[in-house]
């Protein structure tokens with residue numbers, strides 16, 4: 001069965017780009033969130049296998065959403081996908097339970113590599 | 121006076137983001153100073169920087185160039201500045217600002233950034249305080265030009 005993904009990014013362009021990469025490679029995109037609040041809400045409803053998480057977003061940023069989803073489900077698989085690549089952001093995200101950290105702009109292969117590393 | 125060391129990361133990040141995202145290497149033009157932050161461009165992306173250095177960065181370009189850049193990003197020609205195109209151009213600014221923040225962090229200024237806002241229209245003047253701006257024009261060859269306007273200052277220390 002295809003892995004079910006929830007995409008989180010405030011930019012429509014990024015959601016479309018990620019959705020194309022994932023669906024063309026056999027993943028099912030079950031939801032799209034435009035901020036951290038929507039992501040936490042959709043996580044509860046959809047129980048996706050993997051969440052992609054932008055950081056810089058209105059309403060609630062991706063680090064806060066990461067922490068809230070991990071508090072709801074300590075096994076949640078969340079891959080950060082953000083333009084903010086500085087060390088302290090990476091450390092904070094990994095300590096909060098993020099499984100991988102992709103810095104934008106990225107090559108499609110980098111996203112697929114992150115997805116395939118996560119257990120089926 | 122605004123320090124050039126805050127501006128170089130934006131030029132460096134802009135060049136590498138254009139290389140990866142648009143597939144071309146911009147040529148850096150002459151750095152210029154302006155007494156205030158403003159833009160005469162048709163399409164402007166405004167991003168905020170908060171932290172030990174704070175302020176605003178505006179990326180400006182023409183509508184024609186914005187459509188050409190967005191066409192490369194989206195992977196097909198676009199002729200209307202619709203929601204998808206606006207979000208692509210906004211995300212371009214977000215990526216440049218995010219990559220710049222990493223370079224600033226490496227200099228010891230760990231900053232956060234705000235989501236991009238797109239402002240269309242010319243002669244946009246934004247600051248209420250007179251922080252001077254430094255401007256770096258990038259020559260995108262057949263795609264046109266892309267201006268990087270940086271207006272940052274060290275956060276004022278609060279009096280004890």
Ligand SMILES: [Mg+2]
Pocket residue numbers: 009010011054055056057214235
């Ligand atoms: Mg974002």
